[in-house]
Amino acid sequence: MNSLIRLGLRIASLPILDVKKRYPLMRKVQEAISKEEVELALEKTDYILFDDYLLSDDQEYHVPIRIFSPTKNVHLGIIIFFHGGGYVTGNVDTYTKTCLELAEVSRHIIFSVDYRLAPENPYPAAVNDCYTVAWEIANYFRNEFPKNLPNEFSKKTPIYLMGDSAGGNLAAVVSQLLTEQMDFQVDGQILLYPAVGNDYSDEFVESGIFPSLKEKGFDFGLTLQNLRDYYDLYLPDPKLLKTDSKVSPLLNHDFRGLPPTLLITAEHDLLRDEGMFYAQKLKDAGVKIESYIMPDVPHGFLTRSILFPEAHKKLSKSINDFLHVTEIINPEEIFEQEGLGEI
Template sequence: MNPVVRLGLKIASMPIFGVSKSYPLLRKAQEAFAPELDKDEEDDFVLLDQYLLSDDGESHVPIRVFVPKNELKNGLIIFIHGGGFVTGNVDIYTVPCARLATRTGRIVCSIDYALAPENPFPAGLEDCLEVTRELSDYFTAKNDPRLHPITIMGDSAGGNLATTVARLLREEEATGPDLQILLYPAVGNDYTDSSPFPSVQEKGESYGLTAKNMQEYYELYLPDPALLDDPRVSPLAAENFSVLPPALIATAEHDPLRDEGEYYGKVLAKAGVPAIVKRFADVPHGFFSNPRIFPDENDALLEMIKNFLDSWKCEK
């Protein structure tokens, strides 16, 4: 890893940058340091900001849609950003989502869901469910194979929400996303010294995201600590994994969430769900949202995602 990047991660891991009291500052810092589009990238896609209205017309969820100009392939990617359920927004993820759209040739719909602690669980999850349900139902009703695969994708906390949305929709309605892409997903519920996953201890102190940060994020997200065992919060606590769609899971070597993400892939495979798991070497948590700092790894990740989507075969 670049020594300057490594130093920056160590500084970011210092206790003074804890989440519980400084999350408003953390939000502002993320916005200030979010990557910007290159001029040549701005001409590669069309960006649309929309609101998805609820059935009763009383609520709406902001979404940002990226439509690639040069090549448009079958299907849609519904993207759910990370940020510990507390930070992040569609603005911060504009560059990663734009590159995702142009590199895969797919339309990308990024959800600007409600954040904790102002909107604790299950508000953000319900926003993501609402958007995904509406889009999935609309595309499925068209009965046009060109509108598939519908892929749900998320990084970190967004990966948690993505796989939870996929499971709930396919359990309740027997419809939902055709594929899921999870980038270093938060799927467990224990970030203490008693965690069953070694990476929590091995990578949980000096690589940017710390184990303590994860505990604080969940404290802000959940109105009741007992909800940690709820499968809508901790995907590994679910009873039925067989309903889930095929998965592509990417993990990062220097990430406290690494082992739980890789274990989730094994759980899916054991349940009969096709799962591809790829660990990216010498990178920390969050590398997808930092394409300028980790360009080679991002290029490799986007190529892997493109191949995963291109290999999908309609089973209907």
């Protein structure tokens, strides 16, 4: 790893960056940085980009979504994306650049979900929002398929769930819920360095069951203390981490029937080993899965394409190989017929 990047990760790991005290500041910094990125995105003419919303499961909250699509050479498929940020930070603005890159790489239509954040909206708000969007989109294409869509679309239009970090957790949880409730089966899930574990206590870390918690949990950006702080803010009851599979996907008792999965962890990430253990759980249950550790990168490399260009090239190839994209459409027809406008 580049020595300057390594130094930056060490600085980012300093205990002065207290998540519980500084998450409002973290949000403001992210928003300031993303503002220019969103403005640049709006200037692009080779993409359709607009905001919409879906009604929450309890009918009391509108879940904002941002939709990204190339205007040409679009593959026939949908990716529902859940952003990272420890359930506490991040939004569709801070992930606009990332989702544009994803749309460009995959040539798929991206639905980015602006789920509610903790601590203002603790668990299960984020899970409910993400499930609502996945269910509504799947239902729209599987059951309520509108006749005015181009002929290339069908009830078999592939739908994928994707997320990084906390978003990877949410994608895994929503996949589990859809499978358990037999509502719909998505065509696949892409989990990037997902948070799927259920124990980050000192005793568990020292046990060595997941060595990366100790080896990578102190000076590679995301620290063990950060992780604990995020869950303290996210969960109304800390016991849920060890008892609820909708918080910790590793607690699921039956992984059979889950969709094909691409799971990628990062070499210098404390979540590395729990992610690979989850991948093995899926494999043992007969789930079609591709998994590997991205070498020489830290947690969060998805949003740092400039710092880790080689990793992004490999990631792009992995995503496209997984999606098996073939068909091409012109999305302008869809949005014109649906009466949807740009931001």
